Amino acid sequence: MTTVNTIQDLANQEYKWGFVTSVEDDQLPKGLNEDIVRQISAKKHEPEFMLDWRLKAYRHWAALEKAHAEPKWANVKFPAIDYQDIVYYSAPKQKPGPKSLSEIDPEVLRTYDRLGIPLLEQQKLAGIAVDAVFDSVSVATTFKEKLAESGVIFCSFSEAVQNHPELVKKYLGSVVPYADNFYASLNSAVFSDGSFVYVPKGVRCPMELSTYFRINAAQTGQFERTLIVADEGAYVSYLEGCTAPIRDENQLHAAVVELVALDNATIKYSTVQNWYPGDKEGRGGIYNFVTKRGKCLGRNSKISWTQVETGSAITWKYPSCILMGDNSVGEFYSVALTNNYQQADTGTKMIHIGKNTTSTVVSKGISAGHGQNTYRGQVKILKGATAARNYTQCDSLLIGDKCGAHTFPYIEVKNATARMEHEASTSKIGEDQIFYLRQRGLTGEEAVSMIINGFCRQVFRELPMEFAVEAQKLLGISLEGSVG
Amino acid sequence: MSLLEIKNLHANVNNHEILKGVDLAVNAGEVHSIMGPNGSGKSTLAQVLARRETYQITEGQVLLNGKDLLAMKPEEAACEGLFMAFQYPVEIPGISNAYFLRAALNAIRKYRGLEELDAMDFLPLLKEKMRLLEMDERFLSRPVNEGFSGGEKKRNEIVQMAVLEPKMAILDETDSGLDIDALKIVAKGVEAMRSPERAILLVTHYQRLLNYIVPDYVHVLVNGKIVKSGGAELALELEEKGYGWTEPAAATASR
Numbered sequence: 001m002t003t004v005n006t007i008q009d010l011a012n013q014e015y016k017w018g019f020v021t022s023v024e025d026d027q028l029p030k031g032l033n034e035d036i037v038r039q040i041s042a043k044k045h046e047p048e049f050m051l052d053w054r055l056k057a058y059r060h061w062a063a064l065e066k067a068h069a070e071p072k073w074a075n076v077k078f079p080a081i082d083y084q085d086i087v088y089y090s091a092p093k094q095k096p097g098p099k100s101l102s103e104i105d106p107e108v109l110r111t112y113d114r115l116g117i118p119l120l121e122q123q124k125l126a127g128i129a130v131d132a133v134f135d136s137v138s139v140a141t142t143f144k145e146k147l148a149e150s151g152v153i154f155c156s157f158s159e160a161v162q163n164h165p166e167l168v169k170k171y172l173g174s175v176v177p178y179a180d181n182f183y184a185s186l187n188s189a190v191f192s193d194g195s196f197v198y199v200p201k202g203v204r205c206p207m208e209l210s211t212y213f214r215i216n217a218a219q220t221g222q223f224e225r226t227l228i229v230a231d232e233g234a235y236v237s238y239l240e241g242c243t244a245p246i247r248d249e250n251q252l253h254a255a256v257v258e259l260v261a262l263d264n265a266t267i268k269y270s271t272v273q274n275w276y277p278g279d280k281e282g283r284g285g286i287y288n289f290v291t292k293r294g295k296c297l298g299r300n301s302k303i304s305w306t307q308v309e310t311g312s313a314i315t316w317k318y319p320s321c322i323l324m325g326d327n328s329v330g331e332f333y334s335v336a337l338t339n340n341y342q343q344a345d346t347g348t349k350m351i352h353i354g355k356n357t358t359s360t361v362v363s364k365g366i367s368a369g370h371g372q373n374t375y376r377g378q379v380k381i382l383k384g385a386t387a388a389r390n391y392t393q394c395d396s397l398l399i400g401d402k403c404g405a406h407t408f409p410y411i412e413v414k415n416a417t418a419r420m421e422h423e424a425s426t427s428k429i430g431e432d433q434i435f436y437l438r439q440r441g442l443t444g445e446e447a448v449s450m451i452i453n454g455f456c457r458q459v460f461r462e463l464p465m466e467f468a469v470e471a472q473k474l475l476g477i478s479l480e481g482s483v484g
Numbered sequence: 485m486s487l488l489e490i491k492n493l494h495a496n497v498n499n500h501e502i503l504k505g506v507d508l509a510v511n512a513g514e515v516h517s518i519m520g521p522n523g524s525g526k527s528t529l530a531q532v533l534a535r536r537e538t539y540q541i542t543e544g545q546v547l548l549n550g551k552d553l554l555a556m557k558p559e560e561a562a563c564e565g566l567f568m569a570f571q572y573p574v575e576i577p578g579i580s581n582a583y584f585l586r587a588a589l590n591a592i593r594k595y596r597g598l599e600e601l602d603a604m605d606f607l608p609l610l611k612e613k614m615r616l617l618e619m620d621e622r623f624l625s626r627p628v629n630e631g632f633s634g635g636e637k638k639r640n641e642i643v644q645m646a647v648l649e650p651k652m653a654i655l656d657e658t659d660s661g662l663d664i665d666a667l668k669i670v671a672k673g674v675e676a677m678r679s680p681e682r683a684i685l686l687v688t689h690y691q692r693l694l695n696y697i698v699p700d701y702v703h704v705l706v707n708g709k710i711v712k713s714g715g716a717e718l719a720l721e722l723e724e725k726g727y728g729w730t731e732p733a734a735a736t737a738s739r
Contacts, residue, residue, distance in 0.1 A: 431538075436574040438558035439534050439567075440588035440644065441595070450587065454578025454627065 028089040034058060037189050040089050044158050044192070047165055057178035057188030070182050074345040075374040075406055076314050078250070078287065086221045086252060088190045131156060131195045131211045143207065152205050152236075153198040157225055160196035167198055171229050175258040175295045175322070183254040183316075184291040187223045191256070194224035199234035199265075208464055210239040221252040228258070230265035232298065237268040239467055250278075250313060255290045263298030263325065268306070270463050271319075272471050275311035282341025282370075285313025292319035296328035296354075304331040305348070306462040308471040313342060318376065320349035323357035323385075330359040333459040337475060338371025338403070347377035347408075352385040352418075363394040364456050366475075367403035378410040381418040388418045396426040397455050399448075449475070485550055487512045487683045488533075488652050493544035495532050502528040504708035505544070512651070513680040517694055518687045519719060520705035521727040526687045527571060529705065530656040533685075534568040535561045548652060562588075563595035565651030569641035569658050576628035581640065582610060584628045585647055592648060613646040617673045635666035642673040653677065654685045659693035671696030691723040704730050 028039055037058045041051040064070070065083060131154065147154050153164060161168050178188035195211040213224060230236050253275060259267050269292075278285025288311070294303035305319040321330025332348035350359035365373040379390045396405035407424055429451050437447035453460070453472050460468045486509040495503040502525045510516050520526045532539050533546065535558040546553040548564055556564065576584060582603075590600040601609075611621065617639045629637050638658055645653055655674065659667055674684065674697050686699060694702075694716065702718040703710045704727070711730050712718065722729070 430574070432572075432574050433576060435536055435558060436570065437576070437584075437588075439562055439570075440584075440648070441559055441562040441591035442588060443559050443591075444557075446587070446591070450579055450584070451576060454576055457578035 026091045027087050030087050031084040032058075032086070032088055032190065036088055040190060040192060043089065044161065046161055049165075049169055050161060053173065053178060054189050057185050058190075060179045061182065061185035061189055064182050064185065071316075074316050074376075075372065075408075076316065076343040076345050078314055078343075081250075081252060081287070083186075088221060088223070089192050091192070131209075147206070147209075150203055150206055151200040152203060153196065154209050155196055157191070157194040157196050157227065160227070164196070164198070167229065168196070168227070171227055171258065171260055173258075175260060175293050176256050176291050181291060183289040184256050187225060187254045187256045187291070190221075191223040191225040194226045194255070195228075196226070197228040197236060197238065199230045199236045201231045202233040203231075204234070205236040208237050208239055210241070212241045221254065223253075224255050226255070226257040227260075228267055228269070229260045230262065230267050230301075232263045232265060234262075234265045236266075237464060238270070239464060240269070240271045241274065241470075250285055250287055251276075252287045252289065253312075255292075257290070257292040257319075259294035259303055261294065261296050261298060261301035261303050261325075261328075264300045265298060266302040266304075267294060268304045269294070269319070270467055271305075271307040271309075272463075272467055272474065273307065273309045273311050273315070274474055276313075277311045277342050278313040278340065280340050280369075282313070285342070286311065288312035288315045288317065290315075290317040292317060293322065293349075294320070294330070295322045296325050296330060296357075298328070299325040299354075300327045301325050302329040302331075304329075304333075304462070306331075306333040306459060307335070307346075308456075308459070308463070308467075308474065309334070309336040309344060309346060310474050312344075315342075315344040315346050317346050318348055320351070321359060322351045322353065323359065323388075324353045325357075326354040327356045327358075328354055329357070331462075332359075332361045332363070332377075333462045334363045335366070335456045335459045335471070335475070336364070336373055336375075337366040338368070338373045340369040340371065342369075343372045343374075345374040345376055347375045349378040350380070350390060352379075352381045352388040352390070355384070355386045355388075357385055357388045359388075359390045361390070361392040361394070362458050363392075364459055365394070365396045365405055366399065366452060366455070367396065367405050368399040369403060371403045372406070373404065374406040374408065376408045376410075379412070379420065381413045381415050381420075383414045385415050386417050388415065389420075390418070391421045393423045393458075395424070395455070397452070398426065398428045486510055486547075487549060488553075488685070489545075489547040490533075491545045493529075493532070493546060494542045495528060496540045496542055497528070497538060501542070502539070502708055503532065506705070506708070506710055508703065508710060510652070510683045510685060512683055514701065515678065515684045515686065515697065515699045516701045516703065517699040517719065518685065518703050518705050518710075519689070519691070519722060522689065524705045525708040526689075526705055527656055530568055530571075530654050530685075530687050533561075533654055534558060534566065559591070560595075562648075562650075563592050567645050567648055567650030567653045569638075569645055569653070569655040571657040571660065573629045573632075573637040573641055575630045577630050579628050580625050581628050582607065582624040585610060585644060588644070589647055610643075610647055613643050616646060616676060617643050618669050619643060634661040635663065638662055638670055639666065639673070642670055646673060646677060649677075649682075651681065652683050652685070654687065656687045657689065658686075659688055659690060667693065668696060691719045694719045706730055 028036055037054050041054055176184050178185055197209060199205050228238060261267050275286035275288055296303055303321050309315050319332060323330050330350050336344045336346050338344050348361055361377055363375045365375055367373040375394045381388045394407055398405055405426055433451055434447045437450060438444060452475055460471060463471060488510040490506050490508040493503050493506040518526055535556055541554055548566060553561060586606045593600055619639055658670060698716050702714055704712040
């Protein structure tokens with residue numbers, strides 16, 4: 001039937017970001033041991049406290065690895081990863097810490113242009129400051145000076161370690177400790193760069209901040225670490241995007257993101273995740289094993305996560321909020337799409353500790369092809385969290401009859417004044433919906449794309465404008481050929 | 485040449501023949517009504533013309549403006565000027581009425597080589613049509629048909645028809661489920677669409693809609709075939725005598 005063909009066509013659209021840039025790399029040999037950790041730290045001229053922290057993390061991880069203590073509870077299947085077969089440090093060769101864009105390898109600049117992330121001054125997106133991370137290191141941060149005028153620090157993690165060690169020392173690991181979980185420990189030991197943001201007291205960050213991650217080199221893992229601190233009364237909106245070349249082997253991406261919001265501060269963190277998802281038979285693709293967590297440390301603070309996950313062979317990620325401050329607010333808005341043989345086990349944790357804390361969870365899962373999509377969410381109301389509230393909504397949309405949608409909500413309430421709401425639904429795109437839209441003049445693909453955008457609306461409206469447009473296009477492309 | 489020409493149309497669903505040789509010619513400027521008892525194939529005929537793919541055409545030919553309608557996809561038929569008001573309008577959660585209808589109008593305009601309308605040009609047009617159907621402006625931003633009452637859904641179909649300005653409009657049981665006030669509003673909307681360039685095909689079970697939209701021709705469909713054709717007075721005769729009255733004719737026709 002034509003409907004089937006339409007959905008097939010839609011799902012078979014190619015991954016458009018799969019090219020490889022040819023640049024000279026500065027790589028460490030494959031494999032992981034204490035010496036590699038020391039070399040990474042040395043390459044980055046890190047102070048003693050950083051090396052100590054990395055080594056503690058490495059030893060913790062090595063013990064877990066020896067005991068085969070990788071997390072096995074997620075609803076995903078993949079062959080065991082050989083951690084000695086991965087390159088842990090790869091950087092495009094250049095003078096350390098480029099002072100201006102003219103010092104960056106033109107090939108790297110061209111890569112970002114092809115990805116639609118122009119770094120050259122005259123082409124910069126109005127009002128968005130970008131930090132570009134290529135393989136393991138940050139290659140450029142734009143609008144730095146302008147941000148500095150208002151006191152905002154936005155730089156690569158490596159620079160932060162050099163220039164603001166006191167802030168790094170105070171907050172690194174304060175939300176995700178090095179022993180948090182297997183992948184977080186691995187990241188803590190070997191992370192090579194990432195972004196750092198500090199917004200001082202009372203400052204509303206004058207523009208959107210954005211990091212664009214790109215894995216280029218083969219057989220390389222990307223381990224970046226992002227730390228964002230919003231001081232009292234501060235506001236910041238941060239965007240994250242990512243792509244990778246098409247490769248037959250799986251590549252590991254194990255990132256950590258830590259957010260800290262002090263009294264009356266707000267952090268809005270948006271992700272459009274578009275790592276290479278593997279081919280139609282499920283060969284290749286990124287293993288996206290990421291720990292993201294925010295701590296609402298202060299009263300009336302707010303942390304809001306919005307994610308659109310269309311890429312990666314496997315996604316394992318639970319952007320969470322620890323609501324410590326009284327009246328603090330945590331939000332999680334998510335669209336996760338799995339097509340072909342992609343697997344996603346994603347959701348959130350909302351830990352209510354302070355009084356009058358509120359959390360909202362809206363999860364939209366779309367499964368097509370042989371995709372398997374799992375929502376896993378935990379809402380925990382601790383004893384002292386008087387009058388806590390949670391609203392959770394998780395909706396699944398199935399396209400075709402070979403995919404799966406799974407929902408695992410965990411709710412734990414230790415204070416009787418809590419109010420909890422949980423709604424869930426599962427639906428299929430109906431032939432009648434597609435026919436209705438086609439009768440009005442839209443093609444089958446346009447019809448499916450419209451139905452899906454409608455399904456995701458609650459999440460898209462949380463994204464900054466440019467990102468919302470990108471996310472809508474991305475869903476259309478990721479689904480090409482999948483409707484049936 | 486007629487705007488719509490149906491010749492010996494046979495259609496199956498799941499190998500079961502529903503349409504058994506329908507012949508019908510509709511000229512621009514005319515309003516035709518297809519009447520018939522439940523299960524006679526009325527809705528099938530409407531859906532086949534709108535190119536729903538659940539039906540298999542086994543025989544016959546349909547020309548829309550001289551072009552082979554049966555070779556068209558649903559969206560091509562729409563862009564060629566065919567519109568069907570659905571008996572059961574479908575809900576599209578999360579997509580506003582205004583957004584949906586502008587996308588539809590622009591798809592059709594693009595097909596015809598016309599410039600697409602931006603929201604500024606489109607909204608006044610939509611609001612004007614909504615006033616005609618006495619629909620509140622809050623329906624602009626509400627998701628397509630979601631949470632609409634039966635009557636609101638049917639009025640929304642006519643608003644869409646008024647915006648898309650089809651050459652050939654098919655109304656599939658638009659009167660079903662409407663109270664008398666809503667029926668009058670819908671009829672007024674359809675009447676306003678009457679024009680020398682446009683043809684309208686009313687598919688209905690009951691005569692009452694035809695009190696408000698007086699057709700030029702009435703055809704009676706029984707058991708997949710048109711068994712009787714006449715003027716508006718035929719509808720009244722049917723109302724009085726019931727469909728049973730036509731059945732001997734149907735029996736004769738099927739022999």
